[in-house]
Amino acid sequence: MSATLQTASGRRSKRLALVSRIIRWVTLGSFLAFVLSATALHTLGYVGPSIHAICPYGGLESMLSLIAVGTFLKRIVIGTFVLFGTTVVLALVLRRSFCGQICAFGGLQEFFGKLGAKLFKKRLVMPKKLDAVLRYLKYVVLAVTVAMAWITGELWITPYDPFNALGHLADFNALTTSYLIGFIVLIITLLGSLVYDRFFCKYLCPAGAMYGLIGQASPYTVRIEESACIHCGKCSRVCPMNIDVMNAKNGRVTSPECINCNECVTACPVQGAIHTGFSKKARIHPLVATLLALTLFLAPIGIAAATGNMQLLPNKYEGLTWGTLAEGAENGGEGGEGREAEEGFVEEEEEEDYTAINGYAPSDLRGSYTLSQTADLLGMSMDELYSRLGLPGDYPSSTTLRDAAADMGLGLSDFKHQLFD
Structure with missing residues (x-):
């Protein structure tokens, strides 16, 4: 050449x-x-x-x-x-x-x-x-x-x-x-x-x-070609995990500390002195590795999202009735897919009746509200709130509804519903 x-x-x-x-x-x-x-x-x-x-x-x-x-x-x-x-x-x-x-x-x-x-x-x-x-x-x-x-x-x-x-x-x-x-x-x-x-x-x-x-278990690794390496040490200096890349044993970075960011490869001033791949001959360019x-x-993830098994984008739930699957997804499992999804299945839910308290519906109570904030909003005493939720009297009032529901082994939607029964 x-x-x-x-x-x-x-x-x-x-x-x-x-x-x-x-x-x-x-x-x-x-x-x-x-x-x-x-x-x-x-x-x-x-x-x-x-x-x-x-x-x-x-x-x-x-x-x-x-x-x-x-x-x-x-x-x-x-x-x-x-x-x-x-x-x-x-x-x-x-x-x-x-x-x-x-x-x-x-x-x-x-x-x-x-x-x-x-x-x-x-x-x-x-x-x-x-x-x-x-x-x-x-x-x-x-x-x-x-x-x-x-x-x-x-x-x-x-x-x-x-x-x-x-x-x-x-x-x-x-x-x-x-x-x-x-x-x-x-x-x-x-x-x-x-x-x-x-x-x-x-x-x-x-x-x-x-x-x-x-x-x-992967054969993929960073490799150093000793014959081309000029021992400038730049590969070691740019490594965010502080691995001594230049002096890797047998010319291969096999440490589990390596995060395969390819910073060492892209920083090397000598073409071919350091590369990644599945073997010495099966080299992969950093760009290809990143895209792969x-x-x-x-x-x-795309397949899961397309088949309804993973929610990726948030959707506003205002205007939905309490008990619908969409609002249950927000309230049920703190995971965006609902308590039903936690159990590995999704079923349609019937709309449930409730009587508003102090102008508030269950869907108005966010999981991030503390118990004391919830009592104030609903105009309840802490004793009444705890009684309806089945909480012990010494339970911390600074706990969020979401965490209290988890402690009681309930989904957030079911937990809040107890206040309106």
Whole structure:
């Protein structure tokens, strides 16, 4: 090949690498925007997915609960299982590409990392021995959450989950009560990301730990061609997971820490020195890898949405009568698909009669309202409210209707109906 052709090929490869990076960042930003907007609309009283419905990790917990105690976890819906199955397949094919190419929370951390790089000249350098020990924490979190789902049949991690807190930013009362610890972890994670890339991903994320373990079965990996490598170290410096890519054993990055973001590949100044693929010969360009990851993720979701097994977009429910399936979807399981969907089936519901109290109907009471707020709105004493709801007298009045319903083992719609019986 002539020097001219080599130069042209190199320029084309760099352009494709740039396109790959742009698509990755646009994808991360788009999924983050979807999560923030959809969960905010859900919290504010629209039909749509809650944070529980769009977190694939809940699918694992609910599956274990079904095996252990014979019931699905509350707040987990069919769409969650679609997400879980999709991400597992993605991990088997392209390792942790979900983490590096799609995950909204991971993207948020990287956005804060980029902001921190602009604000601060130096990044935090974690001592290698301490870093190695801390990275095992996420496996401990994985083991604990799996065990608790098996034992209790509940979403045990919810109050401590920063991603869950992110999904409740529109409900400050819930953030400062039910999800306070998760909110604190969220703040620490984002502040930490300003000086240290993907803080939560490295040390605490149980989903990342799970995908890392599953991904070990995939032949897909990052490979370094020693003969072409100039040992500039740029690949190692740009890695958001702080992997020493340049010195990877046997020229292959097999660490479960790798999130397959392709930042190392696109940053390499030498064409062909570093690449991804299923073997040394079966190379995949970063752009193709990104598009393949998106296809493997979005195709099953699109099919599920088309067949009515996953609600993606929020729809305003004002004007619907209480007891309709649409309003029940918002109120029944905090997952955007309803309590019926939690149980794996959907049936038509008959419209139920009720007598308004103080001008309020059941559909006027949002799941984010606290018990004390609800009592004020309905003009009831706390004793009367607790009596109608079957709550003990010492139950915290700052609890939201949604969480109280979950504690009582009821869907939100049924729980609110008790006030109007």
